[in-house]
Amino acid sequence: MDLTYTPEEEEFRARLREWLAKVLPTLPPKPSPDDWPARRAYDLGWQRMLHDAGYGDVHWGASPTVRLIFLEETEKAGAPYVGAGFVGLLHAGPTIAAEGTAGQRERWLPPILRGEEVWCQGFSEPDAGSDLAALRTRARRDGDDYVVSGSKIWTSHAEVADWCELLVRTDPDAPKHRGITWLAMPMDAPGITVRPLKTLAGSAEFAEVFLDEVRVPVANRVGEENDGWRVTMVTLSFERGTAFVGEVVACRRVLRELAAEARGNGRWDDPVLRRRLGRLNAEFRALWRLTQWNVSEAEAVGGVPGVGGSVFKLRYSHARQELYDTAADVLGPASLDLDRPWMLDRLSSLSYTIAAGTSQIQRNIVAERILGLPKGR
C-alpha cells in the first residue's frame, strides 16, 4: 500500500498547478446559474483552454491516477467544474472511445475535447427510470436511417446540447434487456422538441425531450444493433465509478469554510454541532481515501471502474446531504435565505441520492453483485 505518487505523477501535478495559477485569474466571471447559453459558453471556453494546454483528454485519455490528480488540483484551485461538458467528457466520450469505430471516434471525440460540442444523456423515460431496460422509445429502420419516436425525461442540459446519447428500442419482441440500441442523435434534427423542467432549486437543469419521427443515421449507432444494454453498462460504470470524484475535494473545502463560519457566529461553542462537524471531517477524509483506493483498483485492473463505484456513490450522496444540512444548522435562521452560501447547494444535493441510480438501486447492486445475494424482489 502506497499513497505517494510517482515522480511523473508529481511532475504532472506541479505543471498543472503552475498552469492553473497562471490562467485562473484570466477567466471571465462565472455566469448566472439560470443562464444556460452563457453557462454553455463558459464551460466550453474552459474546456478549450484545457485542450490547448494539453489537458483536454485527461478524463479518459489519462491513467486513473493522473485523472485523480487533475480533479484534486483543479478543485483545490477553484477552477470551473466540467458543467455542460459532463456527459460528453464523462460518459459519452469514454463510451465512444471504448466502443465506437475509428470513424466515430474521429468524428465525435475531437469536438468534445476541444470544447466545441455539448452532449446530453437520453436514457430515462417517464416510465423507465430505475427500471431503465423498460424503455419504450422506438426506432425502426428505414434505409440508412433509424426513425425514432418516443420521449425522454430528466435530460440534463438538453436545451444547450448538440448531441444526445440516446437509448432506443430496436426490437420490441426481444426480452427487455435485449433489443436496445445506443445512438448518437444530433439535437438539431427535425422532430425534436425540448421542454425545460424547473427543478426544486428553481433552475432549469433538465428537460423533457419529445421525439417525433426523428431520423438518425444508422452510422450513428455505437455498438451493434440490439446490443445497447451492454454499451450502456460501460457508460454507467464511468458515470458511477469516477464522475463524483472531484466533488469530495470541494466538500472538504466547504467543511473548513463551515468551521470558520461557526467560529465566527458562535455556533462553534455548541459541542453537539462541533462534534458533528468533526465527524463529517472524518467522513469526507475517509471518502477521499476510498476514492484513492478505487482509483488504484481501477488502475490495477486496466482502467474501467468496477462496482466499487456503487459503494462510493451510496456513501457519498448521503454524506453530501448531511454536509449541507449541517451547513443549515451552522447558519441557523439565515439558512432560509437562498442568497447565503451553501443553501442552493443544499437544494441541489437532494438530487444526489436519485440521479445516476437511486440509493435503493445502488444497494441492490451492492447486495447482488458484491455480496452475491439472490436477485431481489
Place this chain on the structure above:
Amino acid sequence: MRFQLTEDQRALREGVRELLTRRFGPQALRVAVEEPGRLDRALWRELGAAGFFALRLPEERGGVGLGLPEAVLAFEEAGRALLPGPLVATHLAAGGVPGAADGEAVVADVGGSGLVEWLAEADVVRGEAAGAVPLRSVDPLTPLHRAPEGAGVDPAAVLLTAAEQLGSATRVCELAAQHARTREQFGRPIGAFQAVQHLCAEMLVRTETARAAVYAAAVTADPADVDTARLLADEAAARGARDCLQVHGGMGFTWEFEVHLHLKRTWVRTHRTGSATDSEERMAAELLAEPA
C-alpha cells in the same frame, strides 16, 4: 500512488488468517467462552513465534522489521477471528517489556478510559493500575478492571484497535451475507428480500469505507487519519454486528451464535483508547487548522 495491498502484504494476511483458523477456529472460540478469564498461553507463545507481537520491531532487535500497514493487516485478522487477550498492549510493549516480543509475557495496559483488559492474567501492567476494581465484563472473552485514572493514548493503539474493529466488521458482514443466501422463508432465500439486501449492502458500504480509512492511516500515520479510522471503524463494527444479529433473526439472539461476541468485543474496543467524542473534537479542531 498504488493504494492496494502488495503481494507480500496479501501473503502476510493469508498467513495470519491460516494460523488463526488452525489455532483459533470456531471450536477454540467456544472453548474459550466456556473458560472465561483464562488466556491460552501456548497460543500466545505461538503468536509470538509467528512474529505477531514483534512485527514492527526492527530486525536488529530481534523483530520482523515490518511497518504499521502490516501490523494493521495482522490485527484485522485478529479482530476477524475474535482472538482474545491484550493483543494491542502486548504488541506495543514488544522491545520495551522483556518477553513481550516472543509471547512469553502477557502485557496489559491501563487504557485511555481507565479500563484494564486482562489485568489478572497479565505478567506486566503498564500504567497506574493500583486500586483497580474488577467489573462484570460485558464481553465474556475480555475480563475488565476499572482503574482510578486513564492513561495517555498511543496513536498506534488507536489504529490497531481500529484494525481489529475492521476485522469484526468484515466478518459480521460475511456472516450476514452467508446466512441471507441460504436461510429460506416464504419459499425463497431471505437475501432476495430488499429489506435484508439493503441491510447487508449498508454493512458492506460502512466496512469498505472504514477499510480505506484504516489502511490509509496505516500508511500515513497522520493523527487526523488515525482519528478518522477510529470513528469509521467503530461505526462499521458496532452497527455491522447489530445488523448481522437482525439478519439472523431468533438465532442471532442466542449465546450459541458468535455475533454477540463480536458486538460485545466491539463495545470494549470502542472504549479502549478513550472516548469517541475526543476523536470527534480533534477532527473538529483539525478543520480550523491550516490545511496541509
